[in-house]
Amino acid sequence: MATLEDDLTQLNFQYLMLLRECARSNPMEAAWRFGVIPETVYHVADLSLEQIKEQAAVNRAVISLLPLGNHPVSAAAHAALLVHDAHDQGDHHA
Known part of the structure; x- marks a missing residue:
């Protein structure tokens, strides 16, 4: 029988x-889906x-359940991730 721990x-x-797999494949999606800040991603x-x-x-x-409809990741965080992703994609095409 498993214990609580x-x-x-x-x-x-x-x-x-x-979270790690999502963060590696799409950091912006990971921030949104898991409700964490970009630094955590x-x-x-x-x-x-x-x-x-x-x-x-x-x-x-380590999981924090959020109420439905609550989106704690700000628009600024998403914008920062988009800028970061755009730079990464530019590096891959070089």
């Missing part, structure tokens, strides 16, 4: 892995598997 660790791990995108496992085992939920 085991369940939280597993939930945290799955959430952080999903880029930090999580750089985490190794071992770092994710360590963060998942903190015995506290």
